[in-house]
Amino acid sequence: ATPAQTEINGKTYQTDSWFNVPTNIIDKVPRRLHLQKDHPVYITRQIIESVFPAPTYKYHNDYNPVVTTYQNFDSLGFAKDHPGRAKSDTYYVNHNTLLRTHTSAHQAETFRANLSDGYLISADVYRRDEIDRSHYPIFHQMEGAHSWDRTKVPNGDVAAAVWSDVEKLPKHSVEVRDPNPPFHRERNPLQADHHSAAEAEAIAAHLKRSLELMVVEIFTRAKAAAKRADPDYVDEPLQVRWVEAYFPFTSPSWELEVYYDGDWLECLGCGVVKQDLYINAGVPNQLGWAFGIGLDRIAMLLFKIPDIRLFWSQDERFLNQFKGISDNLDSLKRFAPFSKYPGCYRDVSFWLRSTSSAGGSTKANVHDFHENDVMEIVRSVAGDVVEDVKLFDEFTHPKTGRKSMSYRINYRSLERTFTAAEVNKIQSGVENALVRNLGIEIR
Numbered sequence: 224a225t226p227a228q229t230e231i232n233g234k235t236y237q238t239d240s241w242f243n244v245p246t247n248i249i250d251k252v253p254r255r256l257h258l259q260k261d262h263p264v265y266i267t268r269q270i271i272e273s274v275f276p277a278p279t280y281k282y283h284n285d286y287n288p289v290v291t292t293y294q295n296f297d298s299l300g301f302a303k304d305h306p307g308r309a310k311s312d313t314y315y316v317n318h319n320t321l322l323r324t325h326t327s328a329h330q331a332e333t334f335r336a337n338l339s340d341g342y343l344i345s346a347d348v349y350r351r352d353e354i355d356r357s358h359y360p361i362f363h364q365m366e367g368a369h370s371w372d373r374t375k376v377p378n379g380d381v382a383a384a385v386w387s388d389v390e391k392l393p394k395h396s397v398e399v400r401d402p403n404p405p406f407h408r409e410r411n412p413l414q415a416d417h418h419s420a421a422e423a424e425a426i427a428a429h430l431k432r433s434l435e436l437m438v439v440e441i442f443t444r445a446k447a448a449a450k451r452a453d454p455d456y457v458d459e460p461l462q463v464r465w466v467e468a469y470f471p472f473t474s475p476s477w478e479l480e481v482y483y484d485g486d487w488l489e490c491l492g493c494g495v496v497k498q499d500l501y502i503n504a505g506v507p508n509q510l511g512w513a514f515g516i517g518l519d520r521i522a523m524l525l526f527k528i529p530d531i532r533l534f535w536s537q538d539e540r541f542l543n544q545f546k547g548i549s550d551n552l553d554s555l556k557r558f559a560p561f562s563k564y565p566g567c568y569r570d571v572s573f574w575l576r577s578t579s580s581a582g583g584s585t586k587a588n589v590h591d592f593h594e595n596d597v598m599e600i601v602r603s604v605a606g607d608v609v610e611d612v613k614l615f616d617e618f619t620h621p622k623t624g625r626k627s628m629s630y631r632i633n634y635r636s637l638e639r640t641f642t643a644a645e646v647n648k649i650q651s652g653v654e655n656a657l658v659r660n661l662g663i664e665i666r
């Protein structure tokens with residue numbers, strides 16, 4: 224049953240049938256790891272902020288995570304049927320209130336406030352998702368933007384003004400691959416009603432150089448830390464490449480990928496801000512760029528942290544390792560794993576709820592089954608002792624038509640060793656909760 228109201232960060236909200244935020248998530252909302260001094264997420268934020276200095280950029284670090292569907296989706300041009308709006312993917316407080324799924328939820332209000340040429344927003348964001356070492360339902364993003372005002376640039380020449388700002392940016396010597404044309408008519412169009420090609424190209428140049436400088440800063444620090452930990456660390460030259468992307472609120476849009484430790488990593492999304500955002504925010508004369516980056520993945524790589532759950536650990540053996548780094552970023556060092564406790568797994572197999580049809584045949588009712596619900600139930604019973612959950616078998620019974628799913632749940636505490644009896648108890652709690660909440664039948 225849905226409670227009539229819920230309290231998040233000390234504020235009361237009315238709920239309705241859309242409410243789907245479990246207590247273990249609500250309890251973590253006040254943690255705000257990006258504001259916890261010497262936490263790896265905080266340090267990562269500091270490193271990126273150093274590339275986008277005040278007063279050109281103004282920092283916003285405490286926007287409320289509870290936002291409206293208008294802020295999170297509509298103001299950004301998300302279609303009414305966009306999959307991101309589904310209850311299976313997003314935590315709703317009620318039908319028009321949710322836990323933000325990205326920092327872009329604050330673009331419109333920040334443009335409207337018009338406090339500076341640029342801004343950086345850092346915040347906790349929430350998504351219902353799978354469970355593994357790099358996914359956690361709460362993570363942190365940083366959003367940045369830079370705008371120019373048509374009425375304030377010399378002679379109204381935006382392109383010239385932006386290019387002169389590009390000239391003022393530091394240079395770097397990293398190899399950049401940028402094979403795509405500046406625009407693509409269908410995939411990545413110029414907003415021809417609002418910008419000249421020269422304006423959009425100048426904005427793109429400023430955006431790309433700024434973000435390249437950001438990844439140089441991050442990866443130079445990551446490599447220095449890797450070398451301090453291991454003098455034999457082989458340093459390959461940094462390579463970055465730009466690829467076309469799509470976001471409902473930018474055009475053209477790109478992603479930046481970085482070659483690091485043998486892999487191309489997708490780092491961030493960005494683009495030229497859709498002019499409707501500025502128009503709707505009451506600042507129609509502005510134009511510019513925006514980007515968004517996930518801080519937790521970057522922090523994992525800077526500190527070589529093997530499991531995203533560690534960020535939520537209150538264990539001193541974790542937190543003490545980063546003491547003092549906030550005050551001296553050059554002392555950044557890699558995480559030294561404390562002994563890894565043995566893990567173990569339990570499997571659970573179940574039949575999806577079945578409904579009898581008039582013809583007498585029984586069909587698996589797969590329409591209201593979503594894997595994220597399994598993930599969340601496991602998480603809400605077992606908490607952070609779940610390392611990952613994987614579907615390993617799935618079949619439909621040839622006669623009854625019922626569908627069976629089998630999941631393997633890996634349990635491992637980051638802090639101690641569990642006994643088999645303890646794990647069995649957690650597992651039976653998980654099974655009971657699956658039966659109760661999903662109406663499935665354990666096989």
Ligand code: PHE
Pocket residue numbers: 324325326327366470473492493494513514515516
């Ligand atoms: N909000 C986007 C995401 O979460 C990232 C983004 C931000 C893209 C700003 C473009 C501009 O994926």
